[in-house]
Amino acid sequence: MNDQVRKRWLLALVASGVCIATLVAATGQAVPAATGPAHAQTTAMAADPGEKIFAANCARCHTPPMTLNPRVTGTILMHMRTRARLSRKDEKLLLQYLAP
Amino acid sequence: MTTQSANRQIWKRKLRLIDRCTLRKTIGLLVLPSCILLGSTVGRAQDDLRAHTTAGYVPVISGAFAYIQNTSGGVQSLVPQIVPVLLAPMGHSLLLESRVEFTGFFQRENLPSEPFSGRFAGKVYKTVDYAQLDWLADSHATIVAGRFILPFGLYSERLAPVWIRNLQDTPFTYSIGTNPYGAADGFMLRGIAASLPSASIQYSAFMSAHSSTNELQAIRAVGGDTSFYVPSKRVEAGLSYQRTLEGYQINNEAAYFSWQPQRASVDLKAEYDRNHYGDGYWIEAAHIPQQFPVAPDFFRHVQLVGRMEQFFVRNGGGNGLARVNEQRPEVGLNFQIRDDWRLESSYGRLFSHNGNSNTWNFGFTYRFIWPLWPGRKS
Numbered sequence: 001m002n003d004q005v006r007k008r009w010l011l012a013l014v015a016s017g018v019c020i021a022t023l024v025a026a027t028g029q030a031v032p033a034a035t036g037p038a039h040a041q042t043t044a045m046a047a048d049p050g051e052k053i054f055a056a057n058c059a060r061c062h063t064p065p066m067t068l069n070p071r072v073t074g075t076i077l078m079h080m081r082t083r084a085r086l087s088r089k090d091e092k093l094l095l096q097y098l099a100p
Numbered sequence: 101m102t103t104q105s106a107n108r109q110i111w112k113r114k115l116r117l118i119d120r121c122t123l124r125k126t127i128g129l130l131v132l133p134s135c136i137l138l139g140s141t142v143g144r145a146q147d148d149l150r151a152h153t154t155a156g157y158v159p160v161i162s163g164a165f166a167y168i169q170n171t172s173g174g175v176q177s178l179v180p181q182i183v184p185v186l187l188a189p190m191g192h193s194l195l196l197e198s199r200v201e202f203t204g205f206f207q208r209e210n211l212p213s214e215p216f217s218g219r220f221a222g223k224v225y226k227t228v229d230y231a232q233l234d235w236l237a238d239s240h241a242t243i244v245a246g247r248f249i250l251p252f253g254l255y256s257e258r259l260a261p262v263w264i265r266n267l268q269d270t271p272f273t274y275s276i277g278t279n280p281y282g283a284a285d286g287f288m289l290r291g292i293a294a295s296l297p298s299a300s301i302q303y304s305a306f307m308s309a310h311s312s313t314n315e316l317q318a319i320r321a322v323g324g325d326t327s328f329y330v331p332s333k334r335v336e337a338g339l340s341y342q343r344t345l346e347g348y349q350i351n352n353e354a355a356y357f358s359w360q361p362q363r364a365s366v367d368l369k370a371e372y373d374r375n376h377y378g379d380g381y382w383i384e385a386a387h388i389p390q391q392f393p394v395a396p397d398f399f400r401h402v403q404l405v406g407r408m409e410q411f412f413v414r415n416g417g418g419n420g421l422a423r424v425n426e427q428r429p430e431v432g433l434n435f436q437i438r439d440d441w442r443l444e445s446s447y448g449r450l451f452s453h454n455g456n457s458n459t460w461n462f463g464f465t466y467r468f469i470w471p472l473w474p475g476r477k478s
Contacts, residue, residue, distance in 0.1 A: 056331040060358060061258045063436065071156035072471050075187050078157070078195045081236060083257075085302040087295045088239035099155035 050097020053090050060084075073099040159472040160187040163199070164263040166465040168444070173457035175216050178206040181262055198231040228315045230283060240295070244288040244306075247316055251290065251304035251325040252277030252340045253354035254371045263467045266403065267432045267446050269459060271382040272411035275420030276373035277323075277342050277352040284308030285318040293326075300329045302338075310346060320345040323352070334360040350376040365390050378421045380411035405432035405446070424453035432461075440467045 058080070068076065073095065081091045163184040170177045181203045188196040203225050209218030232246035249257050256278045259265050288306035305324040311317055322345065327338030340354040356371040365388045372381040384407040392399035410427040417423040430448030437443060441464065448459040 052331075056329075056334060060334075060336065060360065062264045067439070068469065069471060070154045071158050071474070072160045072469060074153075074155035074157040074192075075160045075189050075195075076162075076469065077155070078189055078192075078234070078236065079187050079197055082195065082197075082234045082242050082244065082290070085242075085290055085292050085304070087292045088236075089295070095153045095155045099153050 048097055050093040050095075053086075053093050054097060057084055057086060057090065058094075068098055070099040156471075157189045157192065158474070159189065160469060161185070161472055162187060162469045164261070164465050164467045166262045166463060168268050168461055168463035170268070171458075171460040172450075173455075173459075176208060178204070178220060178222075179463075180204040183262060193236045195234040195236070196232075197234065199229040201225075201227045201229055203227070226315070228283075231316075238291070240293060241289060241291040244290065245286075247283050247285050247318070248288055248306070250278055250282065250284050250308075250321075250323070250342065251288065251306060252323065252342055252352065253325075253373060254338070254356040254358065254369060256282065259369075263442070263465045266384065266386050266405040266434065267407055267430055267448075268444060268461045268463065269428075269430060269446070269448060271371070271380075271407075271409050272422060272426055272428070273371070273373035273378075273380040273382065273409075276375045276378070276380075277340060277354055279420035281317050281319065283318060284321060285311040285316060298330070298332065300331070302327050302329065319347070327356075334362060348376070376415055377419045378411055378414045378417050380409065382407055382409035401436040403432075403434040403436065405434065406430070407432075407448075422452070426450065426452045428459075430459070441465075442467075 061084070077091050077094055077098070080086065080094075081088075086094075161184055163182070166179075166181040166183070168179045168181070170179060181201065183199065183201050185199045186197065190196065204222060205225065206220045206222035208216040209221050210216060211218045228247060230246070230248045232244050232248045235243045235245075237243050251257050253276075255271060255274060260270070260274075262268070284306055286306060286308040288304060290304035291302070293301040293303050303324065303326045306322065308318050308321045310320045321342055323340070323342030325338060325340040327336055329336040336356075336358040338354075338356050340352075340356075342352040344350055344352070352373070352375040354371060354373045357369070359368045360366065361368075367386040368384070370381065370383040373379065384405065386403055386405045388403050389399045390396065407430045408428075409430075410425075411422055412425055413421070413423060428448050428450045430446055432444065432446035434445070435443040443464050444461065445463075446459075446461045450457050450459060
């Protein structure tokens with residue numbers, strides 16, 4: 001790959017970064033706190049410790065889940081504890097948050 | 101000679117006894133603590149986890165349906181996919197889980213007059229992604245046995261499922277650390293080494309045996325992954341290493357980074373992968389315009405995605421990787437109709453020494469979680 005192509009790509013990358021930053025600055029002000037899993041990914045400052053755990057760990061990989069049936073919540077969290085490498089304390093707090 | 105053979109017999113008997121004793125002691129040393137640990141964890145888990153919650157532990161069938169229409173370099177492919185995930189808990193410390201992918205791949209047949217202009221034809225491929233038993237042995241350790249996804253980098257284990265990935269095209273470097281089967285047959289120890297309010301350290305270590313069993317193929321390999329996470333900044337950085345122990349024994353390495361700024365709904369992820377055949381990186385940014393000045397309720401469901409990736413060939417490439425240098429900028433627009441339904445679209449431009457081409461993807465995913473039977477609440 002010659003230098004000209006490299007420069008072109010670097011320029012494109014910087015331009016994309018600037019566009020994204022502008023978009024974020026224009027639309028992404030602090031989000032007011034809300035309740036429930038559906039809003040947890042944007043509320044790391046939430047008061048509920050389970051909600052904090054959800055925002056900090058689960059939202060790293062995927063959007064908040066659909067409303068979970070309490071019957072399956074324990075099973076899903078066992079799965080996610082393995083997959084997301086959560087501690088038992090995190091699992092307990094998430095259980096209390098998702099199936100109080 | 102008689103005395104010598106008698107001595108030999110005596111020593112053989114002694115060694116046999118020692119062997120038996122050692123074997124018994126070893127088994128005792130391994131089994132007894134395991135039983136104590138298992139019993140204590142089961143009991144403790146039940147005591148701890150049942151407190152103040154209505155969560156149930158019934159078996160679950162989860163997963164997704166997806167349909168993607170892909171056009172790469174003018175060639176159209178129809179890719180329907182069903183990915184069921186079975187979760188069957190046994191008590192509160194053992195979980196049997198399995199994920200299978202049924203992926204159809206249909207393209208127009210070549211006609212003598214014109215290529216890719218006939219009727220659609222193809223076949224359905226099935227893959228066992230994992231079939232594993234998890235023992236949640238301790239707050240900081242989970243022991244996994246069976247077939248599991250290789251813990252390498254950010255993408256293969258966490259972002260690859262069709263209902264999670266933001267762009268349907270996998271990165272160029274996806275094969276690094278996952279080639280050829282993407283999964284291992286063996287044992288894995290994983291968990292969280294340190295969990296503090298200010299930071300946490302997560303780890304995985306695995307060993308895989310060779311397997312040629314149909315749908316469960318794996319190669320001999322060892323490896324591990326560790327990541328450092330700062331919850332207050334929502335920043336994660338990690339390293340992965342893997343060595344294949346058969347065929348051409350090569351090292352695979354990855355470094356990754358993830359950041360979700362608290363004050364803006366942006367998700368930034370990046371990964372650099374390297375092995376004997378090539379190296380490359382991808383950087384992905386996803387943004388949900390939650391505070392868009394116009395129609396915020398609508399734009400809350402919109403996700404804008406951008407990804408840039410480059411791959412550089414080393415030693416001729418191949419082994420699941422391209423044989424020429426490639427780069428691809430890609431943008432995507434997703435719309436979350438409901439929590440479980442998502443519409444997806446993306447456009448990418450591939451720049452390759454073999455020729456440049458456009459890639460278009462349109463489709464949807466449906467995510468489901470169904471209890472297998474109506475169990476009582478725990």
